[in-house]
Amino acid sequence: MNTEASEDPGSPLVSVRALTKRFRVRRSFREVARHPFTRALQTSLEGVSFDVQAGEFFGLLGPNGAGKTTLLKILATFILPDDGEARIDGYDVTREPDAVRARVVPVIANERSLYWRLTARENLELFAHLWRVPAREVPQRIGEVLDVVGLTDTGRKMVGQFSSGMLQRLLIARALLPQPRVLLLDEPTRSLDPVSAREFRRFLREELTARRNCAVIIATHNADEALELCTRVGVMNAGKLLAIGTARDLVHRVGEDRYVVWTQTPNHPALRGFGRADVLTTEESVRSGWTPVSVRAVGGERASAEVLAELVQAGVPISRFERANVSLAELIEAVIRTAPDQGDRNGAPENGRK
Amino acid sequence: MSPRAIGALILAGWRTALSYRLRFAVSMVALLVMIVPLYFVSRAIQPIMAPAIATEGSQYFAFLTVGLFASTLVASCVGALPDAITSDLNSGFFEAVVSTPVGAGSVAVGLSAYPILRSVLRGATLVLAGGLLGINLVWGRLPEAMLIIALIAVAHFGIGLIAAALVVAFRTNAAIPQIVLLASGLLGGVYYPTTVIPSWIANVSDVVPLAYGLRALRHTLLDGHGIQMVLKDLGILTSFAVVLLAIGAMAYRASLHYARQAGSLSQY
Numbered sequence: 001m002n003t004e005a006s007e008d009p010g011s012p013l014v015s016v017r018a019l020t021k022r023f024r025v026r027r028s029f030r031e032v033a034r035h036p037f038t039r040a041l042q043t044s045l046e047g048v049s050f051d052v053q054a055g056e057f058f059g060l061l062g063p064n065g066a067g068k069t070t071l072l073k074i075l076a077t078f079i080l081p082d083d084g085e086a087r088i089d090g091y092d093v094t095r096e097p098d099a100v101r102a103r104v105v106p107v108i109a110n111e112r113s114l115y116w117r118l119t120a121r122e123n124l125e126l127f128a129h130l131w132r133v134p135a136r137e138v139p140q141r142i143g144e145v146l147d148v149v150g151l152t153d154t155g156r157k158m159v160g161q162f163s164s165g166m167l168q169r170l171l172i173a174r175a176l177l178p179q180p181r182v183l184l185l186d187e188p189t190r191s192l193d194p195v196s197a198r199e200f201r202r203f204l205r206e207e208l209t210a211r212r213n214c215a216v217i218i219a220t221h222n223a224d225e226a227l228e229l230c231t232r233v234g235v236m237n238a239g240k241l242l243a244i245g246t247a248r249d250l251v252h253r254v255g256e257d258r259y260v261v262w263t264q265t266p267n268h269p270a271l272r273g274f275g276r277a278d279v280l281t282t283e284e285s286v287r288s289g290w291t292p293v294s295v296r297a298v299g300g301e302r303a304s305a306e307v308l309a310e311l312v313q314a315g316v317p318i319s320r321f322e323r324a325n326v327s328l329a330e331l332i333e334a335v336i337r338t339a340p341d342q343g344d345r346n347g348a349p350e351n352g353r354k
Numbered sequence: 355m356s357p358r359a360i361g362a363l364i365l366a367g368w369r370t371a372l373s374y375r376l377r378f379a380v381s382m383v384a385l386l387v388m389i390v391p392l393y394f395v396s397r398a399i400q401p402i403m404a405p406a407i408a409t410e411g412s413q414y415f416a417f418l419t420v421g422l423f424a425s426t427l428v429a430s431c432v433g434a435l436p437d438a439i440t441s442d443l444n445s446g447f448f449e450a451v452v453s454t455p456v457g458a459g460s461v462a463v464g465l466s467a468y469p470i471l472r473s474v475l476r477g478a479t480l481v482l483a484g485g486l487l488g489i490n491l492v493w494g495r496l497p498e499a500m501l502i503i504a505l506i507a508v509a510h511f512g513i514g515l516i517a518a519a520l521v522v523a524f525r526t527n528a529a530i531p532q533i534v535l536l537a538s539g540l541l542g543g544v545y546y547p548t549t550v551i552p553s554w555i556a557n558v559s560d561v562v563p564l565a566y567g568l569r570a571l572r573h574t575l576l577d578g579h580g581i582q583m584v585l586k587d588l589g590i591l592t593s594f595a596v597v598l599l600a601i602g603a604m605a606y607r608a609s610l611h612y613a614r615q616a617g618s619l620s621q622y
Contacts, residue, residue: 023617044617070617076453078620080611101455108453110446115366117373122366129362130454158373174450 011090012051013215014058014075014182019084021045021070021239044070046239047084052215054181057205059230059247060219061332066236068219072184075217076106089181102132105180107188111167116160120151120170123159124177131178145173148207165196172200176208183208185218189225197222201229223328227251235335242339247331254334255326257298261311262320266291270314274307290319356460360467367468385476389483392418406550410569411576416491419484420575421544423477424506424568428538430473431510433531434466436517443521449620458610459603462515470507492578499575502588506567509595510534515602519609522619538564563594 025040045067052058060068073079074086077097085092091099114123121142128138146152149169154162162170168188175183185204189197201224208214209231220226226233227247234244243250261271274295295311297304308321326334371378396415403414411417442448442465451461485491517530538544541551542564551559559565570584570591581588613619 021617073617073620078449078453078614079617080614098455098457101453106453108446108450110449112444113446113450115370115447117370118366122369126362126366127450127454130359130451130456132356132358132455135358 013054013056013089014052014217015085015087016051016071016075017049017085019045019048019071019074019081019086021067021074021079021081043239045074045081048236048239048241049084050234050241050244052182052217054215055209055213056215056231057209057229058215058217059226059233060217060236061221061226061233061328062236063332063336065238067239068236069186070239071236072106072186072217072219075100075104075182076184077101077104078106102178103180104182104184105175105178106184107171107175107186109168109171109186109188109190111164111171114159114167114170114174117158119156119158120146120162120173121155123170124174127174128177133177141177145176148176149173149203165192168192168196168200172203179212180214182215182217185216185220187220187222188218189220189222198224201225205229221328226328235332237332237336237339240339243335250335251326251331254331255324257296257303258324258326259295259297259304259307260292260320260322260324261295261316261318262290262292264289264291264317266293268314268316270311270316271295274311288319294324355463356456359454359456359460360464363464364468364471367472371468371472381476382479385479386483389419389480389487392422393484393487403546406547409577410547410572413490413576415484415487416489416576417547417572418545419481419489420572421568423481424503424564424571425535425539425542425544426473426477426480427470427503427507428510428542428564429531429535430470431466431507432514432517432534434469435462435511435514436521436527436531438465438469439518439521440525440527443525446620452610452619458607462518462606466511466514470511474503474507489576491575495574495578495580498581498584499571501581502567502571502574502584502591505588505591505595506564506571509563509567509591509598512595512598512600512602515599515606519602519605522606522609523612523616525618537562541565543568563591563598566591566594 021044022041023044025042027040031040048067048071050058060071062068070079074081074093075088077093077100080094085094087093088100088104091103093100115126118126124142124145125138128141129135133141142155143152146155149172151166151169151173154166159167159170172188188204189200192200204216208216218225218230230247232245233247233250234241235250236242245253263271271293274297295307297307299306304321304323308318311318393415396418400414403417404412407414407417411420439448442451451465452458456464481489481491513530513534517527520526520528520530537558541548541555541559542562543559544564548556548559548565548569566587570587573579573584573587574581610619
């Protein structure tokens with residue numbers, strides 16, 4: 001695998017421009033008979049554009065069916081786009097797929113994609129040859145990647161005897177063999193226990209982006225991955241990239257006007273004036289008698305200070321006043337809600353001629 | 355073509371087969387056991403078959419053994435790739451392989467090479483065991499025989515590519531391997547010479563590649579004929595091999611493009 005970086009250090013490693021993909025929707029025989037020349041199309045990606053630099057961790061967030069997996073599969077050359085352009089290290093995924101495959105590695109998360117009757121080393125040996133790792137480097141490279149994922153001691157064990165976590169790590173080891181420039185991950189920690197998942201995230205951050213300077217694109221539903229791991233995230237829905245930025249920025253943007261008031265009178269009329277909404281009651285709130293209530297204060301720190309003063313003046317007993325934590329689900333929901341043109345098309349098929 | 359990638363896939367298939375040690379041993383023993391009843395049945399019907407096979411070795415046991423060898427080869431050449439792709443699409447292994455820089459041709463050959471080589475090995479074992487039971491093989495004609503076997507394999511691999519293309523594009527092989535196997539068995543001269551086929555169906559056997567390959571193979575291996583004596587059958591078999599391989603390769607490439615367009619290449 002050619003692992004040389006692109007000539008221009010400032011140019012992005014992954015460049016996606018106005019990428020669009022529509023899939024044909026299967027129709028009933030009756031429908032085909034009635035309208036034989038009409039095709040029902042479903043938009044999976046529409047005008048998606050973004051760049052990812054070397055050493056950057058880019059997260060794709062969004063509900064199921066948002067287009068995240070389609071986007072990753074286009075970058076992996078599994079799917080051809082209808083319009084737009086995607087380049088990996090300057091190579092076009094449609095016109096130069098062989099050059100792209102030599103630089104980008106998708107982590108196939110399916111454990112069955114390994115030979116279960118072979119050992120971990122034998123599986124890696126097979127893929128080292130398929131990835132054109134120089135023959136004399138193969139044993140050393142296998143040793144390295146097994147070491148990186150902590151499977152050195154189990155290299156000679158049959159893969160069928162591996163646990164789920166070990167299989168996931170072996171799949172990662174397989175992806176690291178060709179020393180890729182770009183790594184594509186689709187929900188990589190979904191079958192890992194929390195401890196293994198945390199360890200895996202540490203490995204991704206330290207090994208891939210910091211040490212190997214890979215660009216990593218990860219589709220995830222996991223808040224820890226999005227907030228701790230990703231340099232930037234993009235929120236997708238119905239095939240569109242709605243927002244892009246650092247996860248903290250997006251969370252701040254969405255949650256900047258939301259505060260939590262801990263009070264003994266959650267139904268106080270003064271709270272209603274600030275968009276009162278219930279916050280999940282916790283064990284602590286039940287025990288202490290102080291209930292968390294969400295309020296809005298539009299206008300930054302000054303506005304929040306004014307809200308707090310007004311509530312105190314109205315006689316609302318307050319023990320705590322703090323900025324609300326925004327969950328990943330709330331972040332995605334808020335981005336989708338505030339994006340224009342999102343209400344009418346959540347995967348609805350379109351009719352068109354092609 | 356990448357010999358290194360093909361070799362790696364063959365080695366993986368071989369290692370997997372070896373990991374099922376008992377199954378591997380039993381299959382070889384079963385093969386050797388099978389030849390014994392075949393020998394006695396052949397001897398029993400030798401007087402009936404002798405006139406019909408006078409120009410193809412004249413010994414029915416030898417005729418049948420070579421026919422079964424070719425039939426086994428055809429089965430694996432036509433079925434190995436569609437079977438491998440069906441299974442590998444379901445497991446995600448196909449997705450993993452096509453994500454590498456290895457070309458489509460190498461992937462196709464690599465995925466099917468081990469089962470085909472295994473069938474050649476099994477067929478050769480069958481013929482050798484037959485030799486122990488009295489088949490008179492003309493060993494001097496082995497190079498010619500190997501050429502004919504290679505052409506039979508290439509022609510039927512072309513059909514296998516077409517079936518594989520259908521699997522990639524539409525997730526069905528449209529029963530092509532079964533149809534080819536049936537046609538080869540009934541009209542290709544596996545169990546009886548094509549000369550005894552009724553005239554109304556004999557025309558169909560003209561488009562069965564195995565009929566030409568098997569006739570040429572028996573002439574060389576059992577009668578000791580040289581290439582010039584089987585040139586006509588060899589020419590037709592070569593034409594089949596070229597045309598079917600070209601059609602198969604085009605269909606396979608087109609199916610990969612279609613699957614990439616439809617987004618079904620990595621669906622399982």
